[in-house]
Amino acid sequence: MIKLEQVTKKYGETAAVNGFSLEVNEGEVCVLIGPSGCGKTTTLRMINRLIEPTSGRILVNGRDTGQAKPEQLRRSIGYAIQSVGLFPHLTVAANIATVPELLHWDKSRIARRVEELLTLVGLPPAEYAAKYPNQLSGGEAQRIGVARALAADPPILLMDEPFGAVDPLTRERLQTQFAAIQQELKKTVILVTHDLDEAIRLADRIAIMAAGKLVQYDTPETILSRPANKFVHDFVGTDRALKRLSRINVERFIRPAASVALSASAREAKTAIGGKRSAWVVDEGGQLLGWIDKASLSEATSVRQAVVALDTKDIALMRCATLREALSRMLGQGLKSIPVVDENSRLIGEVTLGDVEAATAEAEE
């Protein structure tokens, strides 16, 4: 889909990018990562010809980009940047409509598309379409930035630290949302970042760059388990095992969990818990409410008296969560197992510390 062949960019005598070759398959997310000044942004900007390469070829769908008209080329490639670059004098709707307008779509089609995209990025069109960029929070602005890049439904998306300028919590939410959108749209994405966790989380393949050269190009799993050299080894850091956990979905590790209804009596609860020490407490609809300790049941007559209420949002995981999140919640809450719930916060099962340890050992091999 995208192919860079021996691409070099020189500024005077110094080469910002030096003999760089890379191939990105259709529908894949390729993350370019490396220390500051390694040439990752330059590489990205050469793909849509905001920077012209000194030598080498860049092929998009087998066609040499050097032969295309830069403006035409760029209209077929989505572009999202860290500073977002929303035009402050235009409404959110007009900002999103930028490329469709350049492509002379008719008005009703543009309006429909804007609505579609705002819904896609989770911002209600009725509320946001008429807003101006400085009425948005940082996270909202970045989501609009992504929506704008997707506006004309380009098959390729170039993103330069698209989640860079927001707080860590918002960033994580944006990443999760982006992963979900990507799952649905299957764009070919090249994303530049200096955040390794982001790379591991989002990438199908990671390209690690240093001093304008490609050092290793592989799946996140391989990069973590078999770094090509000392540079990559040092770059991924000593907590590789922990990082690997963020590539593993909890889904595979969900096991059935003992649960009792809030309305149950102490006797019923004891039978349900069986040989275990505790169980999750749910309401009639199966929604998670808290947990109960078997020992505390001997003094209580009903579950209602002995239940330890939980803030479900802080504890429970969704199916799409990673083992790293599971582990972090276990450590944070001092629990040996973490409940997993569905969209309506109904208990599905649990993930235990033992499973996380086993998964770590398995990945190590």
Place this chain on the structure above:
Amino acid sequence: MRRQQTWRWIVLAILSAAFIALIANMGIWEASLRYLFPQESQVLHPRASLLTLVVEHLGLVGISSSLTILIGVPLGIWVTRPGGRNFLPIVTDLTSFGQTFPPVAVLALAVPMLGFGLMPTVVALFLYGLLPVVRNTIAGLSAVPPHLLDAAYGMGMGRLRALFRIEIPLAARVILAGIRISVIINIGTAMIGAAIGAGGLGSPIIAGLVQDNLAYIIEGAVPAAVLAVLADQLLANMESSFAYLPEEATR
């Protein structure tokens, strides 16, 4: 916000109408000036009616300011483009020179070449008013954040489209502020045109100075001052109605 703007336009229209009614009515002027200066045998400049003088004056300002805008704004745009960037220092120097050079001196130099009357005055006013327009155009365009242009080009806008859709709307306020300063300066400076027969509100003032008639000076000065205030208001209204204001969007 919108309502406030509508009100400002209404107020301006009422004030302008009052001003026109006042200058069209020579009787009021004659009576009040006679009351103030009973010793003068004549209180109104005999050459032309006040209305004619104001129209002449507006003509001078209109022609020279239009020239200033038509040449100054494109000049400012050109020197901020890649093709014209090399000329940026020369253009700013030349326009600064145009303003430091006294208009009277321009007149003295222009008369032998262009004769008396309208032409040399327009040239002098044009040169004198060029600096604020060019300077503000350059300043406004340079203040457009580079990452916005990166986004614009990155999405496939051509240079011309980015200029008209992004750069000029964002710089409009600063450019209009430059035009406003230039026009106000011109209204005052256009007085000197009378010295070489270009007419305007300078005629009664110069006649008043020569004949030591304070009433003539007042007859020329007061309408000119009011004219400057009205023009200032007009351009201020245009600024807030048509140009993008950073703080407007936060409302």
